[in-house]
Amino acid sequence: MDSEFASRRRRELIIAFCLAAIAAVVPLFVKDVYVQNIMVLTLMWGALSQSWNILSGYCGQISLGHALYFGIGAYTTTLLFTKFGVLPWFGMLGGGVISGIIAMALGYPCFRLRGHYFVIATIVIAEIGLLLFHNWDWAGAALGIDIPVRGDSWLKFQFTRSKLPYFYFALGLACVAWFVTWWLEDSKWGYWWRAVKDNPEAAESLGVVVFNSKMGAAAVSAFLVAVGGSFYAQFVSYIDPESVMGFQFSLLMALPAVLGGIGTLWGPLLGAVILIPLTELTRSFIGGSGRGVDLIVYGGLIVAISLARPQGLVGLFAPKRKEAAR
Amino acid sequence: MTAPLLETRGVWQRFGGLVANSDVSISVGRGEIVGLIGPNGAGKSTLFNLIAGVLPPTQGSIIFDGEDVTALPAAVRCQRGVGRTFQVVKSFETMSVIDNVIVGALIRNTVMRDARRKAHQVLEFCGLGPRAHVLASDLVPSEKRRLEVARALATEPKLLLLDEVLTGLTPVEAKTGVELVRRVRETGVTVLMVEHVMEIVMPLVDRAIVLDLGKVLVEGKPTDVVRDPKVISAYLGDRHAVGA
Secondary structure, three states: OOHHHHHHHHHHHHHHHHHHHHHHHHHHHOOOHHHHHHHHHHHHHHHHHHHHHHHHHHOOOOOOOOHHHHHHHHHHHHHHHHHHOOOHHHHHHHHHHHHHHHHHHHHHHHOOOOOHHHHHHHHHHHHHHHHHHHOOHHHOHHHOEEOOOOOOEOOOOEOOOOOHHHHHHHHHHHHHHHHHHHHHHOOHHHHHHHHHHHOHHHHHHOOOOHHHHHHHHHHHHHHHHHHHHHHHHHHHOEEOHHHHHOHHHHHHHHHHHHHHOOOOOOHHHHHHHHHHHHHHHHHHHHOOOOOOHHHHHHHHHHHHHHHHOOOOHHHHOOOOOOOOOO | OOOOOEEEEEEEEEEOOEEEEEEEOOEEOOOOEEEEEOOOOOOHHHHHHHHHOOOOOOEEEEEEOOEEOOOOOHHHHHHHOEEEOOOOOOOOOOOEHHHHHHHHHOOOOOOHHHHHHHHHHHHHHOOOHHHOOOEHHHOOHHHHHHHHHHHHHHOOOOEEEEEOOOOOOOHHHHHHHHHHHHHHHHOOOEEEEEOOOHHHHOOOOOEEEEEEOOEEEEEEOHHHHHHOHHHHHHHHOHHHHOOO
């Protein structure tokens, strides 16, 4: 039944596997720590953008407040580790679960809002979270928290001598985020989300409970983003409110997806592969001459994309769609 | 006589000072094709929305398949067996035709492969088989209408509510549409349709209900209804009713 569809799905899986395998051997040849650092960040932002894409791309609920979940992931892991000695792996899971629950609790009032009103609500809520952490003394307030170095180990997820473990974790995270998206795409949730995005009223008439669909998307999306946040905290080993919950993080999650193709399977990763190295390079070459040059590059890219290819770069790879006879 | 599939009992709908439906009591028997007609602003679409569960009536109750569904939201009514199309087509534009129909099929099929198979069957039934992999936004208007019907049929409804699916089509397209509605009924689905174009709808329906100014004006066999002076005056004004 519809073998064309089945073979397309299989092909996607094979391509992803090949790409992951290629990515996995790259650091064996690229020893430069600076470049490795960029690769870690690229994979991380790719994974984060892929997670953001679940709620905002597939389900169409544009969030510019995902920094909140990123920060909650980072803080949960760090606080559990520094205050109670809980291993980061559990912190990661805990942060994901807490974020998922908070996403649903916030979704309860916010999913009644539509379009721009929803976007504004997400921005405001993330800012409130930022302010709360700024003033929460137990969590280090504005000073932040240093993660004490306890020696390199996978158990404590700390590596001071090599970037490679971080690289492989980030690669794993990107694979998981991609695979979850791939799997959801051909599940009832995937169809419901796209239906909700395109036309909530029609979706409702076909038995889709719109509200629950949005809640599901929010929970999955927030969970994965929080795992990314936990990872980031371990990676930089120092966090403060601005460095894990600032508004720019929300933007950085949205931009790769927008650039690559919002609501598409490959868009976020493609966008991240282009955007993140570009940012890092502009930052190091033009850096020092003033903050924000990288953001100007972003802005320019987004303008160029929206003019030339509003459906995202992924459209360049898509087979030409036959025009309907009119 | 067996219990009707759908019954509205004394349904009122007010929007502020505007009374869109006043004391509407209609019933639709199993296996019937019933036409809901009336001039613009008669309250047909409002009544449709009340039956589909888009909004609750201000007063009155709606009985479907022996159950009071007045308080149930649209998604749950779909689960119970009410399928509908929209007067202004609401396709999922960024999705392919087959994916549009799969959304409907998922309510009765939890396994994706079954839902996909069901969707393909429904598309064939509606004559959209060759267009399955086209984006919904690329369909021509008459195809979009059929997609609306296909999507609703994929939910395996007991009652199908058709909101002006034949309006605005060319005579040939409308004829195909009429055939489709007949075939839908043959599969055991009850049809309640709102329609403007009398000459198309009258030969099709078993019974016609005429709404005017939010009230049931007349109901009966289509041939009787079109001759009824009250109907003629509602549509054309009193002057034309005198000679009838």
